Amino acid sequence: xxxxxxxxxxxxxxxxxxxxxxxxxxxxxxxxxxxxxxxxxxxxxxxxxxxxxxxxxxxxxxxxxxxxxxxxxxxxxxxxxxxxxxxxxxxxxxxxxxxxxxxxxxxxxxxxxxxxxxxxxxxxxxxxxxxxxxxxxxxxxxxxxxxxxxxxxxxxxxxxxxxxxxxxxxxxxxxxxxxxxxxxxxxxxxxxxxxxxxxxxxxxxxxxxxxxxxxxxxxxxxxxxxxxxxxxxxxxxxxxxxxxxxxxxxxxxxxxxxxxxxxx
Numbered sequence: 001x002x003x004x005x006x007x008x009x010x011x012x013x014x015x016x017x018x019x020x021x022x023x024x025x026x027x028x029x030x031x032x033x034x035x036x037x038x039x040x041x042x043x044x045x046x047x048x049x050x051x052x053x054x055x056x057x058x059x060x061x062x063x064x065x066x067x068x069x070x071x072x073x074x075x076x077x078x079x080x081x082x083x084x085x086x087x088x089x090x091x092x093x094x095x096x097x098x099x100x101x102x103x104x105x106x107x108x109x110x111x112x113x114x115x116x117x118x119x120x121x122x123x124x125x126x127x128x129x130x131x132x133x134x135x136x137x138x139x140x141x142x143x144x145x146x147x148x149x150x151x152x153x154x155x156x157x158x159x160x161x162x163x164x165x166x167x168x169x170x171x172x173x174x175x176x177x178x179x180x181x182x183x184x185x186x187x188x189x190x191x192x193x194x195x196x197x198x199x200x201x202x203x204x205x206x207x208x209x210x211x212x213x214x215x216x217x218x219x220x221x222x223x224x225x226x227x228x229x230x231x232x233x234x235x236x237x238x239x240x241x242x243x244x245x246x247x248x249x250x251x252x253x254x255x256x257x258x259x260x261x262x263x264x
Contacts, residue, residue, distance in 0.1 A: 081174065082192050082235040084155045084251060085126050086135070091235070091253035092151035092260060095139055114142040115153075128170035132157035132249070140254065145215020146208075148261035153254040159247045167249065168239055175237070187240045187250070191233035195259060198234075205230055207262040234259055 083090060088101035095118060099107060108119040116139040123133035138154035159167050168188060172179065175190040195204050208229060212222045234256040240248040 082253070082256065084152065084253065085128065085132065085157065085237075085249060086124055086155060087127055089137075089152065089155065091153065092148070092257045094151055095137075098137055098139075098152055111141070114140060116141050126157075126159075126167075128167055128174075130159040130163040130167045130170075132159055134158045140257070143261070144212075146211045146258065146261050148264055149258050151257060153252065153257055155251045155253075157249050159249065161246045164239070164241050164247045167247070168241060171237060171239065183241075186242060187238040187245075187248075189236060189238050191236045192256075194231050194233050195255060196230040198259075200263070201230065204259060204262050208258075211262070229255070229258065 086102060089098055093101070095116065099105075099118070102120070102124060104120055104122070106121060108121075110117045110119070118137050118139075120135040120137070123131045124135060126132045135155070135157040137152060138156070140150045140153045143149040171188075171190055178190045178192060180189040180191050181187075195201060198204065205226060208226060209222055212225055213220065216222065232255050235251070235253045238250045240246055
């Protein structure tokens, strides 16, 4: 009887121990949902971070790339450097090409010493903002043995005396780096690079030597001719700013015509 009672007491104690341990483990399980809820809420907190790229999108700075077009120089920026001072002309043109380009139906001609000059009866606007009158175009009629070394080589004209300063300022704006004289000089001159200063100077000199030797013969002293040719500017402009010839503009592109003939 005592043994049965003892065994019941032991079993009862063991059961109570199991029940006690079960009650102690239960509370940690109750906190599990709270941890999972915290984990589930993380994506909601990170959602605003995904919208940040949308705030940086308005980089509509592309229109700024077009600003250089607006900042292009105005006025005489359209002038083709070292071209004759009348729109439509180019050095080396024939008489027919030149008068057609200028729209001239009548003109006077004069020919002397391998040069044909034509005098235009009417004034024409220049790309430098002044009207030019007494326009004389000079055409070389002798190529000197170098095919293509002929055509329009000089353009001389006059602007009104009161517009001389306007013309000088326009030429200075276009050819500031090529001014050869100061304001006290008469005439004021602007000159392009000499042929010997060009990147292809050696090739030009070799071509000129060969052409002149063929035209004049092996016995000719070609170097005497080459020295002034290579040392002269391709194009030069001269403007008289005072005295009776004030307003007279003289332009010479003969070396430019020679250059193009040698390069062709």
